[in-house]
Amino acid sequence: MRWGRLLLALVWAMAIYLASAxxxxxxxxSSPWDKxxxxxxxGVLAWLLRTGGLPLAASLGLTALYALSDExxxxxxxxxxxxxxxxxxxxxxxxxxxxxxxxSDPAIRNKGPRM
Known part of the structure; x- marks a missing residue:
């Protein structure tokens, strides 16, 4: 684990919270710029989590859950x-x-019809 990056992720999450408050x-x-x-x-939050040492799925999952809680x-x-x-x-x-x-997932890509 890279604790410094994970600490930055926590600080970034708090900044997101303050902005959304x-x-x-x-x-x-205005739309579409807000998107x-x-x-x-x-994206920054997910990157900080991933480079902090979390697995890819955990980085994406935690970011998606935090985004849901933000909404x-x-x-x-x-x-x-x-x-x-x-x-x-x-x-x-x-x-x-x-x-x-x-x-790009071969399991998805190879599900097409076989000729």
Whole structure:
């Protein structure tokens, strides 16, 4: 384990929490730019977890769960709302930063029709 990276991941997660606790009128990003911000923020979190020594699946799973909790948290912030598309952007950013290409898995790719 690389404890310094995991500590940075914790600090980054707290920064995400503080940013998502801002009331809706103070955010300032409109669609689609907010999706890029979501992808970048959670991509960094996933990368910090992975380079901190967590397995790939754990890095992606923890990031996706934290993103889900972030969306739930926003239900209670004035002017904010939970959004499935935001969560999908979070997970996509994590997958990109971890280099996960769903189409590259041989088990998936070889399921096509045989000729």
């Amino acid at each position: 801002q009331p809706g009128g103070q955010v300032g990003l 890029f911000a979501h992808a970048a923020a959670f 739930f948290h926003q239900l209670y912030v004035p002017g904010r709302q939970a959004d499935l598309l935001d969560w999908l952007a979070d997970v996509a950013g994590a997958m990109i930063s971890l280099g996960i290409d769903p189409g």
